Amino acid sequence: MADGDNEVDVLILGAGSGGYACALRAAQLGLSVALVEQSKLGGTCLHVGCIPTKALLHAAEIADATREAESFGVLAKYDGVDAAGVLAYADGVVSRLFKGLTGLVKSRGIRVVEGRGTLTGSHEVTVEGADGTVTLTGRNVVLATGSTPRLIPGIEIDGTRVLTSDDALRLDRVPRSAIVLGGGVIGCEFASVWRSFGTEVTIVEALPRLLPPEDAASSAALERAFRKRGITSRTGTSVTGVTTSDEDGGGVVVTLSDDTELRADVLLVAVGRGPRTEGLGYEEQGVTLDRGFVTVDDHCRTGVDGVWAVGDIVPGLQLAHRGFQQGIYVAEQIGGLDPRPIDERGIPRVTYSRPEVASVGLTEEQAKEQYGDDGVATLTYDLAGNGRSQILRTQGFVKLVREVDGPVVGVHLVGERVGELIGEAQLVYGWEAHPDDVAPLVHAHPTQHEALGEAFLALAGKPLHTHS
Amino acid sequence: MADGDNEVDVLILGAGSGGYACALRAAQLGLSVALVEQSKLGGTCLHVGCIPTKALLHAAEIADATREAESFGVLAKYDGVDAAGVLAYADGVVSRLFKGLTGLVKSRGIRVVEGRGTLTGSHEVTVEGADGTVTLTGRNVVLATGSTPRLIPGIEIDGTRVLTSDDALRLDRVPRSAIVLGGGVIGCEFASVWRSFGTEVTIVEALPRLLPPEDAASSAALERAFRKRGITSRTGTSVTGVTTSDEDGGGVVVTLSDDTELRADVLLVAVGRGPRTEGLGYEEQGVTLDRGFVTVDDHCRTGVDGVWAVGDIVPGLQLAHRGFQQGIYVAEQIGGLDPRPIDERGIPRVTYSRPEVASVGLTEEQAKEQYGDDGVATLTYDLAGNGRSQILRTQGFVKLVREVDGPVVGVHLVGERVGELIGEAQLVYGWEAHPDDVAPLVHAHPTQHEALGEAFLALAGKPLHTHS
Numbered sequence: 001m002a003d004g005d006n007e008v009d010v011l012i013l014g015a016g017s018g019g020y021a022c023a024l025r026a027a028q029l030g031l032s033v034a035l036v037e038q039s040k041l042g043g044t045c046l047h048v049g050c051i052p053t054k055a056l057l058h059a060a061e062i063a064d065a066t067r068e069a070e071s072f073g074v075l076a077k078y079d080g081v082d083a084a085g086v087l088a089y090a091d092g093v094v095s096r097l098f099k100g101l102t103g104l105v106k107s108r109g110i111r112v113v114e115g116r117g118t119l120t121g122s123h124e125v126t127v128e129g130a131d132g133t134v135t136l137t138g139r140n141v142v143l144a145t146g147s148t149p150r151l152i153p154g155i156e157i158d159g160t161r162v163l164t165s166d167d168a169l170r171l172d173r174v175p176r177s178a179i180v181l182g183g184g185v186i187g188c189e190f191a192s193v194w195r196s197f198g199t200e201v202t203i204v205e206a207l208p209r210l211l212p213p214e215d216a217a218s219s220a221a222l223e224r225a226f227r228k229r230g231i232t233s234r235t236g237t238s239v240t241g242v243t244t245s246d247e248d249g250g251g252v253v254v255t256l257s258d259d260t261e262l263r264a265d266v267l268l269v270a271v272g273r274g275p276r277t278e279g280l281g282y283e284e285q286g287v288t289l290d291r292g293f294v295t296v297d298d299h300c301r302t303g304v305d306g307v308w309a310v311g312d313i314v315p316g317l318q319l320a321h322r323g324f325q326q327g328i329y330v331a332e333q334i335g336g337l338d339p340r341p342i343d344e345r346g347i348p349r350v351t352y353s354r355p356e357v358a359s360v361g362l363t364e365e366q367a368k369e370q371y372g373d374d375g376v377a378t379l380t381y382d383l384a385g386n387g388r389s390q391i392l393r394t395q396g397f398v399k400l401v402r403e404v405d406g407p408v409v410g411v412h413l414v415g416e417r418v419g420e421l422i423g424e425a426q427l428v429y430g431w432e433a434h435p436d437d438v439a440p441l442v443h444a445h446p447t448q449h450e451a452l453g454e455a456f457l458a459l460a461g462k463p464l465h466t467h468s
Numbered sequence: 469m470a471d472g473d474n475e476v477d478v479l480i481l482g483a484g485s486g487g488y489a490c491a492l493r494a495a496q497l498g499l500s501v502a503l504v505e506q507s508k509l510g511g512t513c514l515h516v517g518c519i520p521t522k523a524l525l526h527a528a529e530i531a532d533a534t535r536e537a538e539s540f541g542v543l544a545k546y547d548g549v550d551a552a553g554v555l556a557y558a559d560g561v562v563s564r565l566f567k568g569l570t571g572l573v574k575s576r577g578i579r580v581v582e583g584r585g586t587l588t589g590s591h592e593v594t595v596e597g598a599d600g601t602v603t604l605t606g607r608n609v610v611l612a613t614g615s616t617p618r619l620i621p622g623i624e625i626d627g628t629r630v631l632t633s634d635d636a637l638r639l640d641r642v643p644r645s646a647i648v649l650g651g652g653v654i655g656c657e658f659a660s661v662w663r664s665f666g667t668e669v670t671i672v673e674a675l676p677r678l679l680p681p682e683d684a685a686s687s688a689a690l691e692r693a694f695r696k697r698g699i700t701s702r703t704g705t706s707v708t709g710v711t712t713s714d715e716d717g718g719g720v721v722v723t724l725s726d727d728t729e730l731r732a733d734v735l736l737v738a739v740g741r742g743p744r745t746e747g748l749g750y751e752e753q754g755v756t757l758d759r760g761f762v763t764v765d766d767h768c769r770t771g772v773d774g775v776w777a778v779g780d781i782v783p784g785l786q787l788a789h790r791g792f793q794q795g796i797y798v799a800e801q802i803g804g805l806d807p808r809p810i811d812e813r814g815i816p817r818v819t820y821s822r823p824e825v826a827s828v829g830l831t832e833e834q835a836k837e838q839y840g841d842d843g844v845a846t847l848t849y850d851l852a853g854n855g856r857s858q859i860l861r862t863q864g865f866v867k868l869v870r871e872v873d874g875p876v877v878g879v880h881l882v883g884e885r886v887g888e889l890i891g892e893a894q895l896v897y898g899w900e901a902h903p904d905d906v907a908p909l910v911h912a913h914p915t916q917h918e919a920l921g922e923a924f925l926a927l928a929g930k931p932l933h934t935h936s
Contacts, residue, residue: 051855062536066534072530073527075553085538086542097855100853340908390565420915422915426912444789445787462496
């Protein structure tokens with residue numbers, strides 16, 4: 001479309017994972033597309049989410065490797081972490097990917113409109129930008145405004161002592177001690193990074209375990225591994241008060257529901273992310289919100305004809321790759337294709353802490369709810385039997401959940417680097433494979449994914465490197 | 469079986485990967501099994517192959533991480549490598565796995581007979597051990613005597629300056645300079661380790677490229693990456709003479725086919741592994757050998773009724789996981805099951821160098837031979853577009869080879885840590901998947917295996933993060 005032409009086939013509000021994926025796919029299908037960029041192209045994931053946190057986690061891995069080098073025969077002296085250096089490295093990764101993405105969007109002929117967009121008609125978005133106001137209309141409108149860190153009433157974020165994950169990413173120092181409020185993915189990842197950097201870390205989680213949506217065995221293994229690393233987990237505990245102090249170097253005092261007090265340099269509030277849907281005209285134009293999230297059907301359609309929603313504003317897993325998939329799915333529907341609906345259970349989840357936790361499909365508990373206690377079989381293969389994991393000195397497991405005499409409906413992994421194994425696992429889940437479909441295939445030795453092969457062999461009744 | 473009972477269902481000569489996997493599976497199927505342990509249980513792979521070399525490669529990764537730490541914001545001083553410390557670490561891994569395997573074999577009731585076994589009848593093995601001679605008979609006999617490093621006439625191995633891989637694994641120092649004769653898997657892995665440890669390395673390969681059986685693109689990428697790391701590759705060059713010298717610290721002088729001379733501390737002869745079949749009575753009992761390898765049919769049957777062969781003595785890929793699979797396959801046939809034949813093309817290959825090279829299925833060249841030049845389509849996805857690879861700062865690619873309008877018949881990967889991605893790739897190959905079978909499935913972001921997902925999307929005609 002020409003810049004002057006303000007009506008397009010697909011008008012997308014928000015340029016994060018869901019929004020830009022939708023734009024890229026729609027453009028590919030020959031549709032005219034305008035992308036309203038609220039914040040930077042790439043959104044949370046690229047700028048303050050997946051990418052920079054994973055860069056921090058890699059720096060953390062390097063710190064651990066250096067600290068532990070001598071036990072592998074490598075002579076090295078670890079001298080701490082230069083927070084500015086870590087940020088520079090992370091920024092470098094983000095910039096490079098941002099540049100690539102910008103080029104890609106441009107190359108597909110997508111019009112990008114910068115500024116704050118509001119839904120001013122059911123098919124109309126008004127954008128207030130630096131250069132004035134533009135009104136755009138779309139035969140289809142896709143809402144993709146993403147999420148922001150969730151706050152807790154009564155806990156004031158000051159950005160230096162009481163932090164959101166956005167602040168923690170920009171922190172110019174390594175705190176001596178940290179309290180992490182929230183034992184979800186974000187909380188566990190920051191706890192892991194800081195611990196690798198030498199910080200004393202305590203996680204406070206109101207629910208009874210870390211990573212509550214994961215299989216209970218994964219939570220237990222992570223908590224145990226964290227404990228060994230010196231990360232304390234206070235689960236089943238909530239925070240009743242937070243005060244900041246200018247004494248003793250200016251830390252934070254957190255009061256817990258059991259009346260104990262914790263003190264630390266910083267408090268990270270990582271209690272999830274809320275949808276960014278307020279004040280954008282959604283409800284005024286007839287879009288239904290439920291606790292701030294946009295209500296959609298299985299096709300990502302809001303109740304308003306031709307208005308769709310994707311990404312973190314849609315209830316469910318707040319993951320970039322879910323956003324991508326929803327964006328593509330919506331674009332293909334608009335383009336007249338007949339894409340198959342997304343199975344949310346088939347979306348893999350990875351927590352990139354040390355150790356990593358990864359999963360796809362149902363937990364054992366969910367499977368038992370669905371198939372009954374006698375309808376489910378599980379198999380756990382300990383990474384102690386996996387050569388590559390021994391080389392990495394990591395502990396953990398592969399846990400398979402299957403419907404009795406049926407397909408594998410859940411795969412759960414704990415251990416360093418196991419996030420990469422979920423690629424194979426999601427194929428197994430997505431293709432509804434039975435253990436016998438995987439067992440005869442040859443897994444490379446000595447890899448970590450060989451543990452998946454061994455687990456499938458064992459589940460098929462012919463364990464190789466397993467006592468049975 | 470009782471120790472005194474010298475007739476068993478399955479009598480296995482050799483306790484390496486193929487032999488012990490056969491034993492474990494046969495025992496599981498209720499067969500009586502005797503395993504003649506020529507060298508240590510676990511064989512080449514566990515003691516002088518896959519496991520210790522991968523431990524060295526991990527120590528090499530740690531050395532690189534330490535040396536490069538500052539560019540990630542981690543302050544560290546690298547002080548070199550303590551060869552004895554690396555060996556102690558590798559030995560620790562081997563011991564632990566050896567202990568586990570020994571326990572496993574014992575727990576399945578397998579009789580282990582230590583000593584040198586010879587085929588003295590078509591179904592009889594005579595073992596000369598420390599405690600005298602034992603004669604065993606088996607209703608089935610499985611030959612699994614493995615391989616040893618191949619030597620070159622005229623190049624004398626002295627174990628300190630002119631080395632086999634066995635010697636290199638036990639080397640008590642880091643050489644200042646090394647010439648690696650042979651650019652196959654073993655040569656490339658040792659070249660990679662030594663370079664990480666600070667050695668000046670030159671690889672000499674008679675064929676025109678490193679890793680000749682891999683896709684030409686993988687060889688080229690590895691050679692380029694090695695060059696950047698300071699590893700010189702002299703391909704298309706052979707060695708015409710080797711002399712050792714006691715002058716100047718006692719190195720090696722190697723004369724090449726182009727009349728140049730190379731000097732180094734050590735020369736590693738890594739020109740492949742030959743079958744261990746000589747002097748074991750095989751031919752005397754009617755087993756056909758071809759250049760030392762045992763000739764078998766698709767069922768791993770030698771020409772002699774009830775005599776089978778598995779592992780490195782069978783022509784083909786000399787890989788532990790192929791040995792496992794053949795061992796299992798033979799055990800299941802003996803046990804009266806009807807296992808499906810092994811597709812050698814479906815056996816994944818991984819070279820664990822920095823960067824790693826991994827593949828399954830056909831190279832582009834092989835696919836074109838099979839389907840014709842117009843019958844093959846390829847797609848290459850550059851890891852520059854993959855966030856996780858950017859975080860790891862690795863370069864490389866995913867290359868897919870498909871039959872036009874047909875399934876994916878080859879997957880080729882280059883990049884750090886991509887060996888783990890071959891787990892997903894071998895499922896795709898093994899299940900004869902079309903790009904459209906993989907493209908709709910959601911890959912986790914930001915992982916390296918996401919690059920596989922992107923490649924399948926692009927091959928299915930709907931590239932996401934790809935210019936097209």
